[in-house]
Amino acid sequence: MNVQLSSSGIGHGALTGTGKARPVDAATLGPAKSAPSGAARRHASAARRTEFAAQQEHVNRQVTYAQRSIVFIEQTLASLQELKAALSGSAGRGASASSNVQASLDRVQAQWQTRHGATGGALGPDLVFDDQGSARQSFRVHALTLEALQNERAEVLTVYPRGAGKPSVSLPIDGRYRSDHEWARRVDYALAASGINASVNEERELAFDTQESRWPELQQHLMIQGNGHRFPGGRPSRAQAEAIKPPIDPSAWQIGNAAERRQTLRSTVHALDHLQQVRESLDRMLAHAHSAIRPDRDVQTGEAAQIAATFDAMLEQTNDFQRFTTIGAALRGLNDYRVRSVIG
Numbered sequence: 001m002n003v004q005l006s007s008s009g010i011g012h013g014a015l016t017g018t019g020k021a022r023p024v025d026a027a028t029l030g031p032a033k034s035a036p037s038g039a040a041r042r043h044a045s046a047a048r049r050t051e052f053a054a055q056q057e058h059v060n061r062q063v064t065y066a067q068r069s070i071v072f073i074e075q076t077l078a079s080l081q082e083l084k085a086a087l088s089g090s091a092g093r094g095a096s097a098s099s100n101v102q103a104s105l106d107r108v109q110a111q112w113q114t115r116h117g118a119t120g121g122a123l124g125p126d127l128v129f130d131d132q133g134s135a136r137q138s139f140r141v142h143a144l145t146l147e148a149l150q151n152e153r154a155e156v157l158t159v160y161p162r163g164a165g166k167p168s169v170s171l172p173i174d175g176r177y178r179s180d181h182e183w184a185r186r187v188d189y190a191l192a193a194s195g196i197n198a199s200v201n202e203e204r205e206l207a208f209d210t211q212e213s214r215w216p217e218l219q220q221h222l223m224i225q226g227n228g229h230r231f232p233g234g235r236p237s238r239a240q241a242e243a244i245k246p247p248i249d250p251s252a253w254q255i256g257n258a259a260e261r262r263q264t265l266r267s268t269v270h271a272l273d274h275l276q277q278v279r280e281s282l283d284r285m286l287a288h289a290h291s292a293i294r295p296d297r298d299v300q301t302g303e304a305a306q307i308a309a310t311f312d313a314m315l316e317q318t319n320d321f322q323r324f325t326t327i328g329a330a331l332r333g334l335n336d337y338r339v340r341s342v343i344g
Contacts, residue, residue: 062131063289065122066282069129072118073279079108080272087255087265101255105264109250116212124212125246127278129285137215138201139208141222142240143230146206149173149183153229161194163221164236169194173230180204207244215243247274 083104090101115123116135124135144157154175160168171190178186180200187206188198195214201207210218223236231237248271254260 058131059289061133063286065120065131065133066129066286066289069119069123070279070282070286072115072123073275073282076108076111077272077275077279079104079111080268080275083108084265084268084272087261087268090261098255101261105250105253105255108268109253112248112250121213123278125243127247127274129278129282135212136197136209137212138244139210139215139219139241140205140244141208141224142242144206144224144239146180146183146200146204148230149187149206150177151175151229155227155229155231157231158225158236159191159194159239160223160225160236161196161218161221164223166221167194180206201244208241219243 083101086101086104090098115125119135121133121135122130124130125137128135130136151173152175155173157171157173158168159171160166169191171187184198184200184206191198191208195210196218197209199207199209219241222239222241224231224239225233225236227233231239248267250267250271253264253267255264
């Protein structure tokens with residue numbers, strides 16, 4: 001059987017159907033590719049530096065928020081363990097034991113109130129971590145439900161997240177039947193410009209969320225104007241927005257009687273398990289960030305040398321301020337975790 005290979009795979013000739021080589025001229029090979037110009041190389045080098053700096057900035061921010069969240073979780077776990085011990089040992093021990101339980105509960109509640117500030121806004125009420133420090137608050141809006149959206153009456157809702165007279169967004173409802181998830185996508189698209197997201201939660205409800213820092217203002221000022229079907233027409237009316245119950249809520253724990261103490265003990269055990277799971281997920285994320293900070297050993301030394309040479313060339317600038325700026329940018333975000341990652 002004869003085998004024919006294309007000329008692109010042969011350096012100085014090509015095989016014919018009989019297996020004999022024939023010469024390939026310059027026209028067949030086409031024009032030779034020229035090496036990248038100096039400007040192109042500098043542009044590519046600058047692009048790599050920009051990409052590297054952006055990646056490191058993201059990792060630094062992610063690690064910082066994760067570390068702050070872990071510190072908060074560790075402190076809260078310690079307080080919860082103390083409360084659990086106090087509740088477990090309070091049965092039949094009189095006023096002194098009850099006083100210890102109350103003091104422990106007060107510490108847990110006070111500790112929980114610091115969550116947003118202690119984590120820099122990275123750990124939300126639902127304990128979902130956000131590496132941008134923009135944790136979300138989930139809520140529902142009375143009368144704006146999936147059942148209401150499936151109503152056949154068409155209506156255009158005008159939503160005022162910051163109150164009447166402030167910027168608004170329109171939510172058209174055409175009265176057609178759609179699946180729950182399709183309605184949620186349409187609502188999410190309509191409200192996105194106002195910083196509100198919509199989705200179907202695990203309870204098959206239409207749930208909303210916004211940045212936790214914006215939630216108090218939104219809850220107080222949210223208004224909606226309709227055409228008289230789902231919401232009153234004529235002028236905007238106050239919409240009742242209610243925060244969705246978080247998985248851990250120490251403010252609701254009671255210890256007034258034996259039944260309440262048993263329930264609080266169950267809630268404490270649940271909180272310990274849930275926070276430990278969150279802690280483990282953050283540990284895994286830090287391990288991933290560690291690999292990003294400290295690349296694999298088999299990274300090509302040529303690229304590493306090029307980065308080092310570029311940095312050295314930047315330091316050769318005669319302007320002392322520029323030299324200081326270069327060093328400062330390289331050291332920005334260098335914390336004890338990153339030092340241990342490099343020398344460990």
